[in-house]
Amino acid sequence: MSPPTLTVEQRKVAGERALAARRVRAEARVALKSRELTLAVLLSRAEEDSAIARMKVVEALEALPAIGPTKAQAIMTRLGISSSRRLKGLGMHQRAALLEVFA
Secondary structure, eight states: OOOOOHHHHHHHHHHHHHHHHHHHHHHHHHHTTTTOOOOOEEEEEEHOOOOHHHHHHHHHHHHTTOOHHHHHHHHHHHHOOTTTGGGGOOHHHHHHHHHHHTT
């Protein structure tokens, strides 16, 4: 099964939407790093904003101050969260566990 063929205009619109979503996620990472945004607020925004919802959990954790790739992966392993999980895919207990770690 091949992907649908898009017109030039449809591809342009899709590209613009993708770029806007990447910008939103990048701004969220910067806000997390500078402590303007907390993980709790980010998780609540993920329920409303589809761009934030598509952010990988590991990217959000690595954007937190003093959390690098190794610590982020260790936290996710301890909580039983897959490395490919996105914010929208977190279960109720996984969210609560994440918030408890960073409370």
